[in-house]
Amino acid sequence: MNTLAAHPPAGQTQHILTPQSLAQLGLRFGIEYRIEGRSEGVAPVAQGRVHDVSLSTSLHLTLSDLQVERTYWSASRQTVPWFISVVLEGHINATVGNQCLAFAAGDGLCAHFTPQHSLTVYQPAQPRLRTVNLAVLATAPHDLPLAPKEALLHRWRLPEPLIAILRATIDQPPSACHQPLVWQGLALQLLGHGLPQSPLSPLEEHCANHRTETRLTPRDRGCLTRLHQRIADDPTQRYCLNDLARDVAMSPSSLRQKFRAYYGYSLFDHLRQSRLAQAYRDLERGYSVQQAAHACGYRHATNFATAFKRAFGIAPHEVFNRS
Missing domain, CATH: 1.10.10.60 (Homeodomain-like)
Known part of the structure; x- marks a missing residue:
């Protein structure tokens, strides 16, 4: 069976993510990870490609192309004005506060979260999960809207031409000299399309107002x-x-x-x-x-x-x- 690890695109480094390596990443970025089943330190959770693209100091872009072998959750414990994630292949679920939404290929996620209302992402085991993740660390340099007072989770659909460009660009070698410039432009497009026009869409307002609390022992x-x-x-x-x-x-x-x-x-x-x-x-x-x-x-x-x-x-x- 073909896997991402066995057939990587030329010139791109493969990563094996274990509970131990995820814990180290979590310390660096303020993320807590939970893995389904037993959590041996060396057993792979996922394998594939994960790399950062150097943009301006106020934007942090991470490209991820993984075969997820064991279901896991990630909970971000920092305050981020805006966070954009785009699913190019695969599926995830995201929760902020009492808002919970499912995201499939072609969906975009826009969130504002805090340590009190963290962003939790459920990443089930699946053959391939490709995402583009953009964290806005400061809004002023790009004249972006200020973050809302309340935590927020917003789902949006990418235009087909943008999906095609992202899928083509994510497979290019990260060492190519033009890549940071290309991704700088794509990051601004993601912000332009992904930032919500209003605090909550009607669907999200319905979810927030009607979702009931369920006690789980x-x-x-x-x-x-x-x-x-x-x-x-x-x-x-x-x-x-x-x-x-x-x-x-x-x-x-x-x-x-x-x-x-x-x-x-x-x-x-x-x-x-x-x-x-x-x-x-x-x-x-x-x-x-x-x-x-x-x-x-x-x-x-x-x-x-x-x-x-x-x-x-x-x-x-x-x-x-x-x-």
């Missing part, structure tokens, strides 16, 4: 974690909500509510995404698009292709052709 968390891993490990099984609820000694409605409260998305969103991730791995192993679609429960290849591209930002046949 240590037992609940343990049961949900095991169920989450069970589905991720064996997504092609035929699952029934009533059976799953009985397995964790919850009512079906309680399981739905607690799963969403803990992970930020529904139980069956997780099942669908896990099946698509399995299809990605099958395509890399040489399955045809039709075979991969049927294996993960899709009767029609066209519906599968639409869901696959929405999740990963790439068509199934492109994965098959490069395997």
Whole structure:
């Protein structure tokens, strides 16, 4: 099976992220990491490419192209006026305060967070996660709007031409002499498109006003974690909500509510995404698009292709052709 580590773009350094190396990064950038399952110091959490691009002193840009082998969470404990993250391939969930949103390929995230209301990003195990992350450390040098008084999480959709440029540019060697200049321009475009026009969009206001607090006991968390891993490990099984609820000694409605409260998305969103991730791995192993679609429960290849591209930002046949 092809992996990012096995087939890196020419001239780009590969990284293996372990619990130990993530902890060191966390100390440097004020981020706390939590890893699903056991956390041995040397077992890989992810592998691929992560590098910074030198911009002005008020902007910090990080490019990331990873195969995530173990689900993990990152919680930023600093105050940042504005933070932009763009998902080029893969999917994540982000939480700030009582706002929780899912982000797939082509989505942009704009956040303002503080140590009291940190930005927590859920990064599930997946074949490929490509992101562009831009932290604004000071607003004055670029005449940007001041950060709001309250923590904020805003989702926006990238224009297709900008997505294409970002996908092409992120694969260029970081040592190229023109790269900082190119990324300086792209960073300003991301800010222009990503900064919210108003404190909250209608959808986010609805989420903030209607999301209910759900109490989770240590037992609940343990049961949900095991169920989450069970589905991720064996997504092609035929699952029934009533059976799953009985397995964790919850009512079906309680399981739905607690799963969403803990992970930020529904139980069956997780099942669908896990099946698509399995299809990605099958395509890399040489399955045809039709075979991969049927294996993960899709009767029609066209519906599968639409869901696959929405999740990963790439068509199934492109994965098959490069395997």
